[in-house]
Amino acid sequence: MSGQAEHAPRRSAVYEHRGTRAVQRMVEYAPSTGGLALWIRHVDAESESDGRLIAANDGATIYYGPGFEALPLSVQTGVVAHQVLHVALRHPQRQAELQRLIGDVDPELFNICADAIVNSTLSHLTWLRLPEGSVLLEELLAGSLMRLESPDKALLDWDVERLYRAVDDRAAGSGGSGTRRGGKGQRDHDQGRSRRSGESEQGGTEAKEDGPRAARARHIAGAIIRDLLPAADAEHPEAEAEHARDWRERITRAHAGDGVHSMLRALLADLPKVRTPWEQLLRTQLARGLSMQPELSWSRPSRSYLANRGRVGGRDGQGGGMRMPWEPGRASSRAVARLAVLVDVSGSVDDALMHRFAAELQSISRRLEARVLVVIGDDKVRDVRFFEPGRSNLRDIEFHGGGGTDFTPLLTEAARHGPDMAVFLTDLDGRVDYCPPFPVLWAVPASAEPMEPPFGRKLVLE
Numbered sequence: 001m002s003g004q005a006e007h008a009p010r011r012s013a014v015y016e017h018r019g020t021r022a023v024q025r026m027v028e029y030a031p032s033t034g035g036l037a038l039w040i041r042h043v044d045a046e047s048e049s050d051g052r053l054i055a056a057n058d059g060a061t062i063y064y065g066p067g068f069e070a071l072p073l074s075v076q077t078g079v080v081a082h083q084v085l086h087v088a089l090r091h092p093q094r095q096a097e098l099q100r101l102i103g104d105v106d107p108e109l110f111n112i113c114a115d116a117i118v119n120s121t122l123s124h125l126t127w128l129r130l131p132e133g134s135v136l137l138e139e140l141l142a143g144s145l146m147r148l149e150s151p152d153k154a155l156l157d158w159d160v161e162r163l164y165r166a167v168d169d170r171a172a173g174s175g176g177s178g179t180r181r182g183g184k185g186q187r188d189h190d191q192g193r194s195r196r197s198g199e200s201e202q203g204g205t206e207a208k209e210d211g212p213r214a215a216r217a218r219h220i221a222g223a224i225i226r227d228l229l230p231a232a233d234a235e236h237p238e239a240e241a242e243h244a245r246d247w248r249e250r251i252t253r254a255h256a257g258d259g260v261h262s263m264l265r266a267l268l269a270d271l272p273k274v275r276t277p278w279e280q281l282l283r284t285q286l287a288r289g290l291s292m293q294p295e296l297s298w299s300r301p302s303r304s305y306l307a308n309r310g311r312v313g314g315r316d317g318q319g320g321g322m323r324m325p326w327e328p329g330r331a332s333s334r335a336v337a338r339l340a341v342l343v344d345v346s347g348s349v350d351d352a353l354m355h356r357f358a359a360e361l362q363s364i365s366r367r368l369e370a371r372v373l374v375v376i377g378d379d380k381v382r383d384v385r386f387f388e389p390g391r392s393n394l395r396d397i398e399f400h401g402g403g404g405t406d407f408t409p410l411l412t413e414a415a416r417h418g419p420d421m422a423v424f425l426t427d428l429d430g431r432v433d434y435c436p437p438f439p440v441l442w443a444v445p446a447s448a449e450p451m452e453p454p455f456g457r458k459l460v461l462e
Helices: 020-029 031-039 066-070 073-088 091-102 107-122 137-144 151-157 160-167 212-221 237-261 278-290 303-307 351-368 407-415
Strands: 041-044 055-057 061-064 195-197 207-209 294-301 328-332 338-344 371-377 381-387 421-425 440-445 457-461
Touching (some): 031 073, 031 237, 055 073, 073 091, 073 107, 091 160, 091 237, 107 137, 107 151, 107 160, 107 212, 137 151, 137 160, 278 421, 278 457, 338 351, 338 407, 371 407
Parallel strands (some): 041 061, 338 371, 421 440, 440 457
Antiparallel strands (some): 055 061, 371 381
């Protein structure tokens, strides 16, 4: 669709930009879904180094290049509708989030996947026209993944993250540097070159070579230019859940308001995901489980006993009143909270997830001043470590294993030390013959989401 550029805004008034006529046409034909454009900032940009800039977005603002004005009005409308749906579906922000999760996202492949979903969503409309060469979801599925699906079924089944993971079969190359033409988001148009760089937006230089699916996807997409710029609010991921919730509600209401005239072919599987980050859920669960719970103490009286001076009846609580039965007070149940961290190293949990999990636990244990016991194993205990409050360094632990999985030895070892709570990092693929007396939180990767824990609660790490 368009290229990444250094933007020099010329005008930014809401109704004074190059896409104004296209927005008006959208609102005329589909008042509710077309009106989604009014929630977005529109800016005219001058591109000194890439004269092909037509339109691009960063998830909050749509930028229009000089070339946009040369397009017919129907194509302008298609381009603006395309950009509006990118923003509404939070594609730049979701690319940044996927980058944080898996560490390496090819921006061009992600852009192809996002474009395919958006274009198929709009392809049923007769009052707009997509630019020549626009890739459709059903074409991408057939050409890259060899799956034949109708547009309606495909849009109900595929979100951009799932589609990207299916298409991206790149692997580390054995040679060469694998370059990408990148300053302004342009791609290398030489279809004979299948080697692509594994370089991420945040850095990294490992060269990767396209597998057959990725190579076919690039070929199908032809010479598209990336129109997803770096997310405008990527440095504030904690606010993304709220923004995603807002946009999901706007899309749902707009689609219902327009009915058969909606710009959306159907309510998509690609609607913005509204999920509480697992890090926040983990903090909440551990804060509750490790908080200082008061217990009855027969060595001290309760406040109500003291307030009544230990007697009832009589005038002003004195004189001939009767002594009250002793009422125990409450005291802290423990001096230091104790957390057991059990790690399954049978080879089913990848190292990147382990280290993210360890970093989060280290931060939580320091905040809660909890003593940490780490039990590492697979079908038997491989290592046991102890850390004093605020001194844990879980990220430096080497996680080695590779055998089968039996949860019983790890749980039994943890029970010997009497923890207040345990967190077990595993994929739940193992046997267990022991239920400990302390609560257990099972932290599992997304691939193990359908699995049910033998007891305790489950937390999915995505």
